[in-house]
Amino acid sequence: MTLPLPSPVFDANAAGGGLGNLPEWDLTDLYPAPDAPEVARDMAWLEKACADFAAAYEGKLADLDAAGLLACVQEYEAIDVIAGRLMSYAGLRYYQNTMDSERAKFMADAQDRVTTFTTPLVFFSLEFNRLEDAALDRLLAANADLARYKPVFDRMRAMRPHQLSDELERFLHDESVVGASAWNKLFDETMAGLMFKVAGEEEELNLEATLNLLTDTDRAKREAAARSLAEVFDRHIKLFARVHNTLAKEKEIHDRWRKMPSPQHGRHLSNHVEPEVVQALRDAVVAAYPKLSHRYYALKAKWLGLDRLQVWDRNAPLPIEQPKTVDWDTARKTVSDAYAAFSPRLAELAEPFFTQGWIDAGVKPGKAPGAFAHPTVTTVHPYVMLNYLGKPRDVMTLAHELGHGVHQRLAAAQGELLSSTPLTLAETASVFGEMLTFRKLLDGARTPAERKTLLAGKVEDMINTVVRQIAFYDFECKLHAARAEGELTPDDINALWMSVQAESLGPAFDFMDGYETFWAYIPHFVHSPFYVYAYAFGDGLVNALYAAYADGLPEFQEKYFDLLKAGGSKHHKELLAPFGLDLSDPGFWQKGLDMIAGFIDELEAMEA
Known part of the structure; x- marks a missing residue:
């Protein structure tokens, strides 16, 4: 497709409507500029390092002793750092303005080159997974530094039953730039241009x-x-239906070749979580719809003086809520104070995001919507993106993304291969940061109306995080199952979307004509199939963690920092044992759902 010319220069602060001096990214910690000699240097290094790695190790992994395998893994990790640094820089520049043709070209070219350079590495995981278990166990027992990487090896070897031939795996790696990633870019550019x-x-x-x-x-x-x-x-619904049809079909083909038992299975493997744990979460949330979303929205209709809610009332402010715009400095102080009240160290870890150009906050033409925290690589630091408009919810988004950033900073000490946290645990620090901020605001509420407003806002956030995301997960499950039977029309996808809406939101709602298309703008369905359950997972986990904190669990702060520092180096059972929590316990998810229900109980009591 032909990309438009770069957008005109836009003053985010002038457009901020009194929000104050909104920060922008300083990406020079990654690279000084797209044409900087450091970019060319790292591209050249990456090409040679990948070729050298393949020459040194392909066909030879089974012959390595423990020290040799450790050296091999460390070389692989060093390559991962440089490839990640290049793609982080290209991607972050692109998301600042997805309508800028130069940025789009730079990212596409970088992706092409990095994919080509790293194709010789495909053999590594395939060959590693052919190592005999007993032989690998002997090597791990002989070398403690190598044994540290066991969680990485476990995740790799979980894919053994789903591994294809070396030739096919190389083909899929090469083909990826014109497969899912190309459709992702089409979706992003279309959305940014709407x-x-x-x-x-x-x-x-x-x-x-x-x-x-x-x-x-x-x-x-x-x-x-x-x-x-x-x-x-x-x-644009035909285009969005085409994107979803193509991506779902591509996934079905890959899953069929890999003998995945379900479309969701690959996500569960990458999240290092048992399918039955996710199913228990899903079932618990769906069973709780009546006591959560159905009950809350009935209350909200009463507050708004309406017999029926329309979809545009779902996130409406309460009539008693005083409209207010929160300037950037106030938002920063609110979150920093809440973090510091839990632990001064938490606030210190968050501080550089505000002072060193690690946050891009303003709303600008072409900028990607939403918010995220990107870890880049362990040798640099994370970057946070917001679209800050001064809403009270934007303050909670800041608390959320800073939680991710702090988590990523702490986990970086594990190194590139061990720092990455499975999605199911990746939401822990972000949701915990929101909870700290909410509790600090709630403790400071001066009137019953202010307390009610805060409680209602938190309940809505939790419904959006838990109920809505599990409904999204059910929609994805239905979408992929239906696509396996044949091409889906836009009306087919619309019907699947509506099938989860009334069930999850409840009888208080009417749905306007046109709402059936609202699946179209949700990026997770495109970029990360079945990602969405991680939000509900994180909320339930944090509710249980916060209950342990509120109950005075000894040395909670240190245990919490240890959890974050672990990154992806431990399984969830080991990580949560110090808190007395076990995700495989059937009653675990009920604890988090009971916390939400308790907030609704308090809101109902205020009406009595």
Whole structure:
């Protein structure tokens, strides 16, 4: 596709409407510029290092002693660092402005070159997985430094039953740049380029600004935004259906060749979590819909003075809520103080994000929507992206993404291969950071109305994190199952989407014509199939962790930091044992759901 010319220079701070001086990324810790000699140097090093690695080790892993295998793994890790550094820089620049053709080209070219250079490495995991268990055990027993990598080896070897021939694995690696990643870019560029004409607004708005109107105090504005979203999504629905059909079919082909027992199985393997644990989470949440979302939204309809809620009322502020804009300095202080109240060390770990150009906060044309924390590589530091508009929820998003950033900083000491945390545990620090911020605000509430507003906001966030994400997971399960039977029309996908909406949101809602297309803008379905259950997983886990903290578990802070520092070096059973928690316990998820229900109990009591 032809990309538009770069967007004009845009002053995020001028457009911030009194939000203060919004920070932007300083990416020079990765590379000084796209044409810097360091980029060319690392590209050249990567090409040679990959070729040298293959020449030194391909066909020879079974002959290595413990010291030789350790050297091999460490060389592989060093290659991973440079490849990750290059792609982090290219990706972060691209997400700052996905409509800039130079940035898009730089990322695509970098991805092509890195994929080509690393193709010779494909043999490593395949050959490693052919090592006999007894032989590998002997090597690990002989060398403690090598044994440290056992969690990495365990995750690799979990793929043994699903491994293809060396030739096929090389082909899939090479082909990836024109497969899923190409469709991902098409989706990202299309979404970033969408503009919405909302009744009553002078100018067209991008996706982020239009979604933001769904939380406006003016019901007419919320409705106008929802209808504009529906109109634009419907206009592009054939393209979005094509993206989902293609990606789901590609996944079905790969899964069939790899003999995966279900579309979700690959995600469970990468998350290092047992399928039955995820199923227990899903079943517990679905069973709790009536006492959570159904009950809460019935309360909300009453607060809003409505017999029925429309979809544009779901995230509406309460009538008693005083509209307010939180400037950047206030948001920073709120989160930093909440972190410091838990532990000064937590606030210290978060501080460089504010002072060193590690956050990009402003809403800008072409900038990717949403928010994320990207760990880059363990030799640099994470970067946080926000689209900060000064809403109270934006403060919680800052607390969330900073939690990720702190987690990534602490885990970096594990090294590149061991630092990465499975998605199921990756949400721990982020959701915990939100909980700390919420509890600090709740403790400081001066009036019953302020407490009610805070509680309602937290319940809505938890419903969005738990109920909505499990509904999304069910939608994905249905989508992939249906696609396995044949091509899906937009109407087919729309029907699957609506099949989970009424069930999860409850009888208080009516659904406008057009809402059936709202699956189209959710990036997780495109970028990371079945990612979404990790949010519910993280919320349930953090609720249980916070209960242990509130109950005064001895040395909780140190145990918490140890959990974060472990990164991906331990299984969830080992990580959570110091807190007396076990995810395989059937009653585990009920603890977290009971916390949400308890907040709703308090809100109901306020009505008595």
